[in-house]
Amino acid sequence: MNHSFQVDERGYYGDFGGAFIPEMLYPNVEELRSRYLDIIADPSFQEEFHALLKDYVGRPTPLFKAERLSAKYNTHIYLKREDLCHTGAHKVNNTIGQILVAKRLGKNKIVAETGAGQHGVATATVCALMGMECIVYMGAIDIERQAPNVARMRMLGATVVAAQSGSKTLKDATNEAMRHWINNPVDTHYIIGSVVGPHPYPDMVARFQSVISEEMRSQLQEKEGRDYPDYVIACVGGGSNAAGAFYHFLDEPRTQLIAAEAAGQGVSTGHSAATTFLGKPGVLHGSKSLLMQTEDGQVIEPYSISAGLDYPGIGPMHAHLFKSGRAKFYDITDEEALEAALECSMLEGIIPALESAHALAVFGKLNAKPNEVVVVNLSGRGDKDLSTYQQRLKLND
Amino acid sequence: MNRITKLFAEATEPILNVYATAGYPNFGDTMTVLNALQAGGVDIIEIGMPYSDPVADGETIQQSNQVSLDQGMTVAHLFEQLKDMRQTVSVPVLLMGYINPVLQYGVEAFCQKCAEVGVDGLILPDLPMAEYESEYQAIFEQYGLYNIFLITPQTTDARIAQIDAISKGFIYMVSSASTTGAKTGISSDQETYFKRIEGMNLKNPRLIGFGISDRASFLKASESAAGAIIGSAFVKLLGQAKDLHNEIVGFVQSIKGKK
Ligand SMILES: Cc1ncc(COP(=O)(O)O)c(C=O)c1O
Numbered sequence: 001m002n003h004s005f006q007v008d009e010r011g012y013y014g015d016f017g018g019a020f021i022p023e024m025l026y027p028n029v030e031e032l033r034s035r036y037l038d039i040i041a042d043p044s045f046q047e048e049f050h051a052l053l054k055d056y057v058g059r060p061t062p063l064f065k066a067e068r069l070s071a072k073y074n075t076h077i078y079l080k081r082e083d084l085c086h087t088g089a090h091k092v093n094n095t096i097g098q099i100l101v102a103k104r105l106g107k108n109k110i111v112a113e114t115g116a117g118q119h120g121v122a123t124a125t126v127c128a129l130m131g132m133e134c135i136v137y138m139g140a141i142d143i144e145r146q147a148p149n150v151a152r153m154r155m156l157g158a159t160v161v162a163a164q165s166g167s168k169t170l171k172d173a174t175n176e177a178m179r180h181w182i183n184n185p186v187d188t189h190y191i192i193g194s195v196v197g198p199h200p201y202p203d204m205v206a207r208f209q210s211v212i213s214e215e216m217r218s219q220l221q222e223k224e225g226r227d228y229p230d231y232v233i234a235c236v237g238g239g240s241n242a243a244g245a246f247y248h249f250l251d252e253p254r255t256q257l258i259a260a261e262a263a264g265q266g267v268s269t270g271h272s273a274a275t276t277f278l279g280k281p282g283v284l285h286g287s288k289s290l291l292m293q294t295e296d297g298q299v300i301e302p303y304s305i306s307a308g309l310d311y312p313g314i315g316p317m318h319a320h321l322f323k324s325g326r327a328k329f330y331d332i333t334d335e336e337a338l339e340a341a342l343e344c345s346m347l348e349g350i351i352p353a354l355e356s357a358h359a360l361a362v363f364g365k366l367n368a369k370p371n372e373v374v375v376v377n378l379s380g381r382g383d384k385d386l387s388t389y390q391q392r393l394k395l396n397d
Numbered sequence: 398m399n400r401i402t403k404l405f406a407e408a409t410e411p412i413l414n415v416y417a418t419a420g421y422p423n424f425g426d427t428m429t430v431l432n433a434l435q436a437g438g439v440d441i442i443e444i445g446m447p448y449s450d451p452v453a454d455g456e457t458i459q460q461s462n463q464v465s466l467d468q469g470m471t472v473a474h475l476f477e478q479l480k481d482m483r484q485t486v487s488v489p490v491l492l493m494g495y496i497n498p499v500l501q502y503g504v505e506a507f508c509q510k511c512a513e514v515g516v517d518g519l520i521l522p523d524l525p526m527a528e529y530e531s532e533y534q535a536i537f538e539q540y541g542l543y544n545i546f547l548i549t550p551q552t553t554d555a556r557i558a559q560i561d562a563i564s565k566g567f568i569y570m571v572s573s574a575s576t577t578g579a580k581t582g583i584s585s586d587q588e589t590y591f592k593r594i595e596g597m598n599l600k601n602p603r604l605i606g607f608g609i610s611d612r613a614s615f616l617k618a619s620e621s622a623a624g625a626i627i628g629s630a631f632v633k634l635l636g637q638a639k640d641l642h643n644e645i646v647g648f649v650q651s652i653k654g655k656k
Contacts, residue, residue, distance in 0.1 A: 010527075018525075018528065019525060020496060020523045020524065020525060020528070021523060021525065022452065022453040022522035022523055022547065023522065023546070023547040023548060023549055023552060023571070024453060024522075024547070024549050024551075024571060024574060024575075024576075026525070026549075026551075026552070026556075027549075027551040027552065027553070165456075165459050165463075166449060166450065166459075166463065171450065172450075175450050175451075175452050178452045179452060179453075179455070179576045182452075182453065182574065182575065182576050183574060183575050183576060183579055184574075185549075185551050185574045186551075186574075280501075281500075282497050282500060282501065283495075283496050283497045283500065283523065284450060284497065285450075285452075286523070291497070293497070293501065295471075295501065296471040296472060296473070296498055296501060296502075297448075297472070297497040297498035297499070297500060297501030297502070298448065298449040298466060298498070299449045299450050299497075
C-alpha cells in the first residue's frame, strides 16, 4: 500500500471505497468518473467555481482567533467560520461545485438527499441560482423534525419528497434519491451531500470542500507565521466538512487530524452514531466503509441529537484515516455537545450548529500545549438547532 | 452440469423465472412457496434474501424485505430453511440479494452453504463486474455458482460484450431504466431495445425482467429472449394470498398457459 491518503485509480482509500452500484446506475456513475477530473481542472470551471465561492458564498470565510476559549483551555484556538457561508454551513461549497459539474454533463435536473435539511437547502439554493429543477428526498420523520428547512427548500422552488421506506430518516432518503436516479438516468444528476457514495463521489466532494483547508493554510501563515496547525478538529457525519478541513494537511505530519463522532447517549447505550467505535467493514450506498450493522449485515439506524451526524456510516476516506491511525477519533455525547455549544455561545458570541458543537467538545479532551495551535472547523451555525437548544438548555426559564 | 445450463439447453418453450422474498409472507413460508412454484411448473426460482436498504428495488419488494426482516429472517436462517430443498425442488434456484449480508456471512462460507443446499447461482446487483473479477469469481467458480449479471437499456454495447464474456447461465436483461415494480407492460421503445440486444448474437441466453406481470407481458418479452422474470407481481400475490399453495400454483399456470 502506498502512503497516500488520496483515492487510488480503483476508487479506494486503502481497503475502503469502490463503487458498489447496480448496473442501472453504472452509466451515470461511469460518466461522472471518467469526466470529473477534467471538468474540475478546466480553467473555465475553476473561474466560475471560485467566483461563486467568493461573491455568492462569501468566501474566504474568516479564521477567527477565539481568545476567551484559548484562555480557558490555555492554548491557541482558531475557529474556521464555515457558519458564515451562505445558507449557514459548509454544505454549499459542494453543491456549487456539483451543480457546475452537472451543467457541463448536460444535465438539467437535480436530485439530492437530506437529513437535517442543510444539504437540501444548499442544493435547492444552487438549483434556484442555476435555474435547474430540484427534487430533494427527506425522511418522513426528518420532515417533521426539521420543518423550517423544509419551508426554506420549498421557498427556493424545490420539491421535497418524503422518504417513507425503512426507518424514514437520512439513510432511507439516500436510498430514495438513488432509486430516483435509477428511474431518471438521462437528464438528472445526483448531488450527494457528503464524502460518501460510490467512487468518484467521495473524492469529488472532498475536492470541493478542500477550499476550507486551503484557506486555513494561508490564513495561518498570516496569523501564526506558519501554514499548518498542530491540530485540526472537525465533526464527522458522512465526513465532508472534516474531509475539507483535513485535505491539505493529510500529508503534513506536524498536524494531528482529530475527528469528532456523535456518541449520542454514549457508545455503549444502543443510542449512538459513533461509527468508528461501533461499525464494521461493510457496503452501503455504493461504497465499502465502516458501517453500523447487525451480525447479519442489516444496517442499524443510528441515533444522535444532531440530525446531521445521524448516519450509520462514514466516508471511505475517514475509514482509512481511522484504520491507518492518521486521524484520531473522539466519541462526543449529546450532553457534551450541548455544553460545548453553550460555552462557545457565551465565550465567543457564536452559536454553533449542533454538529459543529461535537468538534468544539474535543477541547477539554485534547490537552493541547500553551504554544500549540488548534483549528476547529465550525461547520455551521446554530439557528436550525434553536428549538433543541431551547429545550435541552432550558432557555425559556 | 449446472442446472441452469441444462435448463437453457433443453428448454422448448419460454422460460419462466419467478422471484420470491425469503420468509415472506410469514417466516416459515419459504419452502411452501418454493414447492408451490415447482408444482405450478416454474422453470427457475429466484429467492430474495431480504436487506434493509435494497436500492434497486421498488416499493413492493422493499416492503416484503422489511416484513421478512421484522419477522427475524437472516442469511443463516435462510440456509437452515433451504437445508432439504433438493428433496422436493428440482428446478434451478438462484439467490438474489445485496452484497453486504453476504460479506458479513463471509463470502467463502456463503458459497459453501449455497453449494451444500443446492443453490445454482447468485444475483447480487450491487456487486460490480470489476469487483467480481478481482475478488469473487474464483470462489464462486470453486463452488459451481453462476453469477448472473444485469444489463439495462443504458448499458453500452462494449460493456454488454464484456458482461457476455464473463457471464455463465444467462444474462438478466432489465427491461427499462427503473427499479423493480416501477412500470408494467412493454412499450415500443423497449421492444426496440429487446431487438437490438437480440441482434448482438451474445453467447449467453437472456431473460427479461422488471415490469413483467402477466401472461401477455411474459409472452411479449419471450419473443426477444429465452424467457422472462416476474418479481413484484408475484410478491404482491404473496402478500395478499389466502390459500398460498393453490394461488401460487394457479399464478404460475396462468403465466405458462397451462390452465
Ligand atoms: C453544520 C453541519 N456540520 C456537519 C454536518 C455533517 O456532515 P459532514 O460530516 O458531511 O460534514 C452537517 C450535516 O448536515 C451539518 O449541517
